[in-house]
Amino acid sequence: MSDAVSYLAIAVAVAVIALDLLAIVSVFKSDRTVGAKALWALGIALFPILGLVFWIIVGLRRRH
Numbered sequence: 001m002s003d004a005v006s007y008l009a010i011a012v013a014v015a016v017i018a019l020d021l022l023a024i025v026s027v028f029k030s031d032r033t034v035g036a037k038a039l040w041a042l043g044i045a046l047f048p049i050l051g052l053v054f055w056i057i058v059g060l061r062r063r064h
Contacts, residue, residue, distance in 0.1 A: 020048050023055045030059070 001009075027040040040059060044051035 016048050016052070020044055020052055023052050023059075027055065027059065 023044050024041050027037050027044070030037065032040070040051075040055060044055055
């Protein structure tokens with residue numbers, strides 16, 4: 001793998017981790033029950049990209 005591709009992969013990984021952390025913070029700031037918050041956070045942590053997409057589509061819609 002070339003250096004440019006390696007740097008791009010690292011940048012994408014860092015961006016996904018940062019977005020996941022922001023999503024988890026958003027989960028814990030929501031008015032959901034403690035169990036629902038824990039399940040959302042666990043889903044986002046175990047499935048970083050898929051969990052983030054689901055939180056954006058489903059979770060934020062029912063946030064308030």
